[in-house]
Amino acid sequence: MEDVRLIVDIVIALGAAAIGGLVAQRLGLPALIGYILAGLAIGPNTPGLVADVDRVQLLANLGVALLMFGLGVEFSLSEVLRVRRAALLGGAIQIPLMILLGTAAGLAGGWTLGAALLLGGAFAISSSIVALKTLLGRGEMESPQARVALGLGIVQDFSLAPMLALVPVIAGERGGAFGIAQSLLISAGVLIAAFVLGTRFVPPLLRIVARSGSRELFMLVIVAIALGVALATHAAGLSLGLGAFLAGIVVSESDFEEQVLADIIPIRDIFATLFFVAVGMLIDPALLLAQWPLVLGLAFVLVAGKLLITGGALLAAGVDHRTATLAAVFMAQMGEFSFVLASAGLEHGLIEITEYGTILSVALCSILAMPLLVAISPRLVSIAERLPGVARQERLAAGPPPPPAPAGGHVVICGFGRVGAEIGAALDRWHQPYSVIELNPAIVRDLRARGIEALYGDAATRVELETAGVPTARTVAVTTPDLLVTEAVIRNARALNPAIHVIVRAPGTGDVRGLTAEGADEIVQPEFEAGLEFVRQVLGWQGIDAAETEELLDARRQTVYGTA
Structure with missing residues (x-):
């Protein structure tokens, strides 16, 4: 019956996530909000249908590993280099300042120093998914603010790896300066080992597997590499998520990056969904209602701080006021990888379940504030233009x-x-x-x-x-x-x-x-015009009369533009 109960829990979790995600998208919200609220609905702290938290959490750990693995595979040094000054210098300013702000806010809220530091780390990371979804919806993916936000997001995501490495140290599992040095040395050693594996062993292995022509075998090897490296780093005292991230970097050194992503994304998305559901299941609405002033206060500090600090960091990095302000708007929320960091803190006893729920609630509030921030972004740009010294x-x-x-x-x-x-x-x-x-x-x-x-x-x-x-x-x-x-x-x-x-x-x-x-x-409209040019070329090679083709193209332009 236990095996059947596991299947029942999976069905409940995925079914609730599907409904929550659909409702969220209909409301114009990110799907992950729907997943978290779905977890809240089926969790032990709300009445109605209840799934077992521990069993769902077990599968959610796979979601964390696969999320981090995908991040490692997708990590694009070329994207960062395109806006290297904004991303690297801006990130070097923004991340420490946001950690300090979050730490100060946590201490002001009565949290321990360790919990406040974890809150600061969560404050520093934005949601690339929410930012990209907003940019896509506004048709701004080719804009300067999109390039800067994407580059900064990559740097922020990359900063999660050392944060995860330091969680056990801050939690007291490795003491003092020696513990910090030990964690950093272990992380550096594992990173070097991962690079050696990536350049010498993994590419030949993947080429051998690819020659077999079996997509199933290729996927099995990829998952084995991801989880194997994750377990190896876990055995070395680091987190599963950090190990999976390093495994992704290993695979990204091969020639099969695109194929790996194509194969792993469906599995990753399913287990990542379970992770967000498990996150929601741990939220206690009663505790949060009792702490609503703290939640709203932290959310305000987060959003206002990210607007000011991210915008200021980008201005200091030489980005113009308009691009800096808009990029700050799109990055003014707490991200999905903040949930990974919070989960690691909970696992190592750095934060209590109440503080964990507070972090998640602050993240939700910041994501829900995105439409308002986008709506007032022209006014924010105007304010930035009038700042002393900017012009x-x-x-x-x-x-x-x-x-x-x-x-x-x-x-x-x-x-x-x-x-x-x-x-x-x-x-x-x-x-x-x-x-x-x-x-x-x-x-x-x-x-x-x-x-x-x-x-x-x-x-x-x-x-x-x-x-x-x-x-x-x-x-x-x-x-x-x-x-x-x-x-x-x-x-x-x-x-x-x-x-x-x-x-x-x-x-x-x-x-x-x-x-x-x-x-x-x-x-x-560039994409529409590109489509018409494809039509012209394809019909030309199929022997269709050029005059008839032009007549078709004119008709399509008339339909879209209202003019021939």
């Missing part, structure tokens, strides 16, 4: 003053990334005058060195558009994927020059109607 620092970063604006009839390009650079190259070929508004100081300096009027600033502001010559320009091209900026440019450009021709980029096809209503003359 001067950004002017200095942009280099010498720009050349004079073109006399008239020119093009104003808002955003000089890949799309804007293509427009500029075409205009250069035909010797057409143009000016540029850009937030990347390096790009601005390069353009000014070439004699092009390039302004460092936010294209959404009327003063920047006026300085760029919009009142006398013939065309304004808005290449940014940021919908709010695009709408502001349309309104301000029309106010400055009602006759100007406005060409904009739409983040998604669903944004076309709104941009047309704002006053855009031409709209380009």
